[in-house]
Amino acid sequence: MNWYRFKELFYEKYFPAPKRWELKDQFIGLIQCNMSMKENENKFTSLSRFAPEMVSNEVNEVRKFVSGFDYKMRPLLITQGIKVYSEAVERALMLEAEVKDKDAKREQWKQKRNAGSSSEGPLWKRNRGGLSQFQGHQSARSAPTTSMLVGSDKSGVVCFQCQQLGHYKSNCP
Known part of the structure; x- marks a missing residue:
C-alpha cells in the first residue's frame, strides 16, 4: 500500500466527507482576525491539508496565506513579492512584531499626551x-x-x- 492510498483510507475512516468539506470551507474562509500570526500559521497549516488543490505550489500557498491577513499586514507582505511560504511566515512574524511595537509606542505617546493635559504643561x-x-x-x-x-x-x-x-x-x- 502506498502513501496516497493509506492517506485516502485514513481520511475516510477518521474524517468523513462532510467533516472534510467543513474543514475545507474553514480553510477557504480563514482570516487572521484576533489570532496572532503564529496561531494563524498553525491553523493555516492544519487546515490546508483539506484543500490541497489551493496550496498545490508555493506561490498559491503564499497567496492564500497572505490573503487571510488583517488590513495592516496584508499590503505590507503583498508588496514584497514573496514566493516561498517559509519566507512569508518569517516576514509575517517580523512585521507583526514591528506593528505591535509601533502600536505600543503610539499608545504610550497618547497616554503621555493625555497625562500632560492636567494643570501641568x-x-x-x-x-x-x-x-x-x-x-x-x-x-x-x-x-x-x-x-x-x-x-x-x-x-x-x-x-x-x-x-x-x-x-x-x-x-x-
Whole structure:
C-alpha cells in the first residue's frame, strides 16, 4: 500500500466527507482576525491539508496565506513579492512584531499626551479658554478692574511667569 492510498483510507475512516468539506470551507474562509500570526500559521497549516488543490505550489500557498491577513499586514507582505511560504511566515512574524511595537509606542505617546493635559504643561495648552481660567480674575470679555492693574497703560498685559494681570514677566514681583 502506498502513501496516497493509506492517506485516502485514513481520511475516510477518521474524517468523513462532510467533516472534510467543513474543514475545507474553514480553510477557504480563514482570516487572521484576533489570532496572532503564529496561531494563524498553525491553523493555516492544519487546515490546508483539506484543500490541497489551493496550496498545490508555493506561490498559491503564499497567496492564500497572505490573503487571510488583517488590513495592516496584508499590503505590507503583498508588496514584497514573496514566493516561498517559509519566507512569508518569517516576514509575517517580523512585521507583526514591528506593528505591535509601533502600536505600543503610539499608545504610550497618547497616554503621555493625555497625562500632560492636567494643570501641568505650558500655559498656552492649559489656557485655551482665554483669561477666564486664571485664578481669581475676571473673564477676558469683561474689563479688568483697576485693582488688578499696576498701570492703566498695561490693561491687557498678562505675566507669563505668575499669570497675573498688569505686568510683564521682566517686572514680576
